[in-house]
Structure formats: C-alpha cells, structure tokens
Amino acid sequence: xxxxQYHEPPxxxxxxxxxxxxxxxxxxxxxxxxxxxxxxxxxxxxxxARAIMHDAQGEEFKHFCMDLEFLxxxxxxxxxxxxxxxxxxxxxxxxxxxxxxxATEGAAERGAPLAGGESLGIGSLRExxx
Amino acid sequence: xxxxxxxxxxxxxxxxxxxxxxxRERLSPALAARRLVDFSGPLGxxxxxxxxxxxxxxxxxxxxxxxxxxxxxxxxxxxxxxxxISRAELEAxxxxxxxxxxxxxxxxxxxxxxxxxxxxxxxxxxxxxxxVLESSPYDAIELGEDCERYPRHVAKAVEALLDAGVAGPHGxxxxxxxxxxxxxxxxxxxxxLLEHLREIxxxxxxxxxxxxxxGVLSMRGxxxxxESGEDLSIGYSDHDAESVRLYLQxxxxxxxxxxxxxxxxx
Numbered sequence: 001x002x003x004x005q006y007h008e009p010p011x012x013x014x015x016x017x018x019x020x021x022x023x024x025x026x027x028x029x030x031x032x033x034x035x036x037x038x039x040x041x042x043x044x045x046x047x048x049a050r051a052i053m054h055d056a057q058g059e060e061f062k063h064f065c066m067d068l069e070f071l072x073x074x075x076x077x078x079x080x081x082x083x084x085x086x087x088x089x090x091x092x093x094x095x096x097x098x099x100x101x102x103a104t105e106g107a108a109e110r111g112a113p114l115a116g117g118e119s120l121g122i123g124s125l126r127e128x129x130x
Numbered sequence: 131x132x133x134x135x136x137x138x139x140x141x142x143x144x145x146x147x148x149x150x151x152x153x154r155e156r157l158s159p160a161l162a163a164r165r166l167v168d169f170s171g172p173l174g175x176x177x178x179x180x181x182x183x184x185x186x187x188x189x190x191x192x193x194x195x196x197x198x199x200x201x202x203x204x205x206x207x208x209x210x211x212x213x214x215i216s217r218a219e220l221e222a223x224x225x226x227x228x229x230x231x232x233x234x235x236x237x238x239x240x241x242x243x244x245x246x247x248x249x250x251x252x253x254x255x256x257x258x259x260x261x262v263l264e265s266s267p268y269d270a271i272e273l274g275e276d277c278e279r280y281p282r283h284v285a286k287a288v289e290a291l292l293d294a295g296v297a298g299p300h301g302x303x304x305x306x307x308x309x310x311x312x313x314x315x316x317x318x319x320x321x322x323l324l325e326h327l328r329e330i331x332x333x334x335x336x337x338x339x340x341x342x343x344x345g346v347l348s349m350r351g352x353x354x355x356x357e358s359g360e361d362l363s364i365g366y367s368d369h370d371a372e373s374v375r376l377y378l379q380x381x382x383x384x385x386x387x388x389x390x391x392x393x394x395x396x
Contacts, residue, residue: 012131015143117172118134119361120154124169125161126349127334 014118020074023067030064033057077103133175134365139374141220141366148223149215149364152232153239153378157362160243162338163250166301167262167384168351171358179203180357180383206359206381207257209245213238214373235364238378242362244340250356250384251303251341262354263345265389270396273308273343277315281326287346287393288330296348296391301333305341308395343396353391357383 005025010018037057044050072079084099085092131137136146171177184202191198213234223230248254253261263270268290271283288300304312315323327335333349347354359381367375386392 014131014137117174117361117363118132118136119172119363120150120157122154122157122161122164122362123172123358125158125164126169127165 016074020071023070027064027067027071030060030067033060034064134363134379136364136366139366139376140217140369141374142224144224145220146364148220148230149232149235149376152235153362153364156236156239157243159337160240160247160339162243162247162303162336162341163356163384165334165336166303166347166349167250167354167356169356169358171382172361173357173359175360175381177206177359177381179205180385182385204258204383204385206357206383207249207254207259208379208381209242210377210379211238211242211245212367212375212377214375216373217369217371220374235376235378240339242378242380246380246382247338247340250354251338251345259384260386261384262347262386262392263341263343263394265386266345266392266394267390268393270343270394273395277311277323280312280323281330283395284327284346285330287395290393291346291348291391294390296353296388297350298331299333299349300331300346301349302327302331302335302344302346303338303341304335304344306337306339308344309337343394345392345394347392348388350391353386353388355385355387357385359383 005021006013006018007021013021034057037053037060041050041053041057044053072082080103081096081099084102085095088095141149180203182202182204185199186202188198188200215232215234219230219232249257249259249261251262253259253264271287273280273283284302288298291298291300312323312327324335331346338344360379362378362380365377365379367377369375
C-alpha cells in the first residue's frame with residue numbers, strides 16, 4: 001500500500017491533517033472514477049452493460065459528495081467559498097472570484113485561524129459590522 | 131509538529147476535541163474585549179512585534195555625516211495559564227462520559243480571559259500597553275450605587291463621544307459587579323434596566339470580567355486595535371500516571387489609536 005496522499009513526512013503531520021489528506025485523496029479517486037465511467041459508457045454498445053456502469057457511476061457521485069461534505073465541514077473558509085459558487089445560476093468564474101474575495105476578507109476580519117494552526121479559532125467576537 | 135507539542139500528549143483525538151470544545155465554550159462569553167475592539171490576525175507564534183510607524187533618533191551612527199533612526203515597535207506579550215487534567219477524566223470522556231471533570235481548564239479559561247480584558251481596558255504598563263479606559267481624556271463618569279441612574283450616565287457618555295465627533299455604534303463594557311447589579315435591577319414599573327440601556331446604545335452590552343467599573347466606547351473601527359500573534363491555544367507541558375499538564379496560551383499586542391473614542395464609568 002502506498003502513502004502517496006502525503007506530500008510531507010506523515011510522522012510530522014498532525015492526525016487531523018493526515019485524515020484531511022486521506023479524504024482529499026479519496027475525493028480525487030472518486031472524481032477519477034466518475035470520469036472513467038463516463039468514458040466507458042460513451043464507448044459501450046451493450047445497453048445492459050451501460051446500465052450497470054450508470055448505476056456504478058451513481059455510487060461514485062455519492063462517495064464524491066460525502067468526501068466533499070466532510071472536507072467542507074472541516075474547512076470553514078473552503079465551505080464559505082463553496083457556498084458562493086455551488087448551486088448558483090449565472091457566471092461560474094464571476095461567482096468564484098466574488099466568493100473568494102468575500103470569504104477571505106471576512107475570514108481575516110473575524111480572525112480566522114491560520115491554515116494548519118492548532119489554535120481554538122476564537123478570533124474576533126464582534127457582532128456589529130464596522 | 132508545532133511548538134504546542136500536542137502530539138506528545140497522552141490525549142486522544144477525541145480528548146483534544148473535548149478539551150478544545152470546553153475551552154471555546156468557557157472563553158467565548160468572557161472575552162469581552164474581542165466583542166468591542168478591532169481584532170487583526172492571528173499572525174502566528176513567530177510574530178513578535180506590531181509596527182507603530184514611528185522612529186526615534188539613534189546616536190553613534192558608524193560613519194561621519196550619517197544620521198540614524200531606529201524603528202519603534204510594540205512587542206507582543208505572551209499570556210500562559212498552566213492547568214492539569216486528570217487522565218482518568220480524559221479516559222471517561224473517551225468512553226463517552228458527558229460529565230468529565232474539566233474544572234481546571236475552566237478556571238484557566240477564566241483567568242486568561244480576565245487578563246486579556248484587563249490588559250485591553252486598564253492597560254499593562256510593563257508591557258507598554260495603554261488601556262481603553264485609562265487613555266480616555268474625559269473625566270470619568272461616576273456610576274454610584276443607584277442603578278436607576280445608570281441610563282442617564284450612559285447617555286451622558288454617548289453624548290460626550292458624539293460631541294467629540296466620535297460616531298457609533300457605541301458599545302458598553304460592564305465589569306462583573308456592575309453587570310450583576312444591572313441584571314438584578316428593574317426600574318419603576320418593572321422595566322428591565324438592561325433593555326433601557328440597549329435603547330440608548332447602538333452597540334452591544336458586554337459582560338467584561340476583569341474590568342473595574344464600566345466603559346462606553348465607539349465601535350466604528352480604527353480606534354482600538356488588538357493584534358493577535360497566536361490566538362488562544364491549548365499546549366502540552368508534561369504528564370505523569372495521574373494527570374496531564376497543559377496550558378492555555380496566546381500572544382497579542384493592543385494599541386489605542388483614538389483615546390477620545392471611549393469614556394470611563396467608575
């Protein structure tokens with residue numbers, strides 16, 4: 001079994017970061033599988049075989065979404081950016097730029113924890129906007 | 131591994147989640163300064179000083195005709211409160227106990243929150259920190275014992291700020307004793323005093339343990355600047371068979387940019 005999901009020596013990584021990396025690797029694998037099934041179905045002439053592949057691809061959709069939801073729950077900034085992009089009508093790139101700008105500026109103002117930090121993440125507790 | 135050495139502690143992932151969650155729960159209501167002043171950062175444990183943008187003349191430059199100045203900075207302070215948690219209680223938490231005894235952590239959280247509030251509102255001379263209330267150029271307004279007069283005093287403070295051109299929203303920090311008196315008091319007719327104060331202010335009313343008296347301050351931004359190096363964190367010191375010794379820690383600096391943006395009530 002390989003340990004390719006780690007970019008840094010695993011023994012130096014906090015447990016939470018190792019879990020995060022495993023789920024990132026899992027997300028990548030699910031996305032690859034979705035693409036592979038899409039290609040297989042495109043070239044498969046047998047309707048019954050295509051139906052099985054279609055069903056299998058549905059499983060990968062589910063796995064991808066569960067992995068993604070886990071990662072978003074553990075990464076508030078990622079979640080905030082995702083909320084500005086996913087399930088929105090209109091220009092995807094525009095939504096992406098806006099969501100990134102709003103989320104990163106907002107996180108800095110709230111005193112969001114540093115990426116990879118181990119603080120309690122309390123930051124600012126102000127509720128009145130400036 | 132970070133300088134907090136959490137990986138070395140005999141504490142499970144669930145145990146750390148329990149400790150971190152308890153600390154957040156205890157700290158958040160008590161960190162009054164963070165509800166009222168500007169917060170920037172966290173900038174990391176390595177961040178050592180805040181830029182003040184000022185210099186002082188430096189004599190003895192190594193060269194004829196050379197003038198020298200030295201930058202002035204405000205060094206960050208480190209606050210640390212050690213505490214010990216029973217390993218048996220951590221094990222109970224791992225088994226799903228809902229009532230693990232984390233009292234030493236609760237007490238540490240109380241102490242560090244009080245220290246942070248006191249530094250921000252009353253200053254800390256040895257650290258070069260001037261507090262919000264001690265910096266105020268206005269005469270302090272005497273609160274007195276008659277709580278029913280508090281709305282008048284708070285309104286006077288807000289008026290002083292507005293007269294000086296200090297816009298709102300204006301928040302109110304109440305030391306523990308004053309807060310308790312306000313909560314217990316209903317004016318004639320039973321109208322809660324707290325509600326009356328809310329109507330006068332455009333900002334929050336905050337319980338501020340560690341603050342003596344009270345203070346009204348502007349929250350328009352840019353007046354009171356809290357700079358966080360490492361935000362509040364739990365680190366590991368050592369352990370034996372009975373307990374794990376940990377600590378709550380943070381680093382920060384605090385500056386008052388506009389002294390006239392606050393009024394003290396004593």
